[in-house]
Amino acid sequence: PSTITAATYSQAAADCALIFNNASANCTVTMLSAASYPGKRLVVKNLSGTYTVISAASNVVPRTSTTAGTAILAATAGAWAELVSDGTNWIVMAGN
Secondary structure, eight states: OEEOOSSEEETTTTOOEEOOOOOSSOEEEEETTTTTTTTOOOEEEHHHHHHOOEESSOOOEEETSSBSSSSOOOOOOEEEEEEEEOOOSSSEEEEE
């Protein structure tokens, strides 16, 4: 996995696991186009207990809803999620 310490990150096609550890700000991620990568999986983890991880666009569907938003990971150390592209959005399939 790659460790991200910057306040912004653009997902790369080769990414399969990302660890976010920014000590100074929330991290905004530009996700790959879900339409271009249907079925792609991405596991993400937040090591910062202070800052969230969000998408730059409303293209992430949480586990408990069918409405896409920007939230990916809460500001909780150890928070993680497995996302899968359904061809339209990134769906959170599992996590805490």
